[in-house]
Amino acid sequence: MAILFLFLDGVGIGKPGAANPLDASWPAIEQLAGGQRLTEPLSYILDEHHTVRAIDATLGVDGLPQSGTGQTALLCGINAPRIAGRHYGPYPHSKTRTQLTRKNIFSRILRVLNGTDEPVAFANAYPDRFFSFAKRRDRWTVTTRCCLDAGVRIRGEADARNGSALTADLTGEAWHDKLNIDVGRITPEKAGKRLAAISRQHAFTLFEYFHTDKAGHSRDHDRARNVLVDIDAFVGALLEELDPLSDLLLLCSDHGNLEDLEIKTHTRNPVPLIALGAKADLFHDVTDLTGVTPAIEKAAVALSNRAISSAS
Ligand SMILES: [Zn+2]
Numbered sequence: 001m002a003i004l005f006l007f008l009d010g011v012g013i014g015k016p017g018a019a020n021p022l023d024a025s026w027p028a029i030e031q032l033a034g035g036q037r038l039t040e041p042l043s044y045i046l047d048e049h050h051t052v053r054a055i056d057a058t059l060g061v062d063g064l065p066q067s068g069t070g071q072t073a074l075l076c077g078i079n080a081p082r083i084a085g086r087h088y089g090p091y092p093h094s095k096t097r098t099q100l101t102r103k104n105i106f107s108r109i110l111r112v113l114n115g116t117d118e119p120v121a122f123a124n125a126y127p128d129r130f131f132s133f134a135k136r137r138d139r140w141t142v143t144t145r146c147c148l149d150a151g152v153r154i155r156g157e158a159d160a161r162n163g164s165a166l167t168a169d170l171t172g173e174a175w176h177d178k179l180n181i182d183v184g185r186i187t188p189e190k191a192g193k194r195l196a197a198i199s200r201q202h203a204f205t206l207f208e209y210f211h212t213d214k215a216g217h218s219r220d221h222d223r224a225r226n227v228l229v230d231i232d233a234f235v236g237a238l239l240e241e242l243d244p245l246s247d248l249l250l251l252c253s254d255h256g257n258l259e260d261l262e263i264k265t266h267t268r269n270p271v272p273l274i275a276l277g278a279k280a281d282l283f284h285d286v287t288d289l290t291g292v293t294p295a296i297e298k299a300a301v302a303l304s305n306r307a308i309s310s311a312s
Helices: 027-031 067-076 078-085 094-103 103-111 127-138 143-152 157-162 173-179 188-199 212-219 220-243 289-311
Strands: 003-008 045-047 050-055 120-122 204-209 248-252 271-277
Touching: 003 067, 003 188, 003 220, 003 289, 027 127, 027 220, 045 212, 067 078, 067 094, 067 143, 067 289, 078 094, 094 103, 094 143, 103 120, 103 143, 103 204, 120 143, 120 212, 127 173, 188 204, 188 220, 212 220, 248 289
Parallel strands: 003 204, 003 248, 120 204
Antiparallel strands: 045 050, 050 271, 248 271
């Protein structure tokens, strides 16, 4: 698995209670969080092979955190809302453009693992129509912009069909029902196994899941629960595949939303940062979104050095 980063959009650590769908029994999520729900008050775990903590997503800027600046902070290690002058989204802000190119997680790892065969991957598949829309308007999301700038392949419909990428909804159901694209349907468990298999071929693999944010905006409890049913099964499969001595599973978000269905907007709550497995201790001192990518870069170097020394 090496390093696998599961980025969940719009998941904060909020108060327990009826408005918070994370305040329910989600066995795999709880296992990942060290035997607790992802709600306040979160007990921090700072062990050698496990980090669980809440990190700040507001970055000292007023207003509600947004995806464009939040994801840029998370995936580039820069204070994007401060550079932009405000929280901005959903697309990356033009003032962060140069730094996004130079400092994004893919570019960083490609630089430090220079010479390794296909060290990084973005496991999401995009429908063909996404490419035509994005190209026509030059409007790319933060993750796809990171790929373009680092020269990382963005996977498409054929990849989802042949098992070398995942649809954003994990199962392919939303593609079938809403986009009328049939790439086959798989269970969330199968999606977890597939992602683990993809990540074994790379030093670092990113997967982005945005239905958590959509469910938060909808304020629909059934929709939120269904999303968490899928995520819990998916995470359960990932945990089965994880070798904690050589793999590192990461989970983080860009801002809160899902954890408070009383309101339809994002929140200023902190977000969970979970690192499980090899080099998880490199994440102990991360306190906000900007610390995640530098820690991943360090972990990638440390794990590759270990692989080299065990091979020689
Ligand atoms: Zn977001």
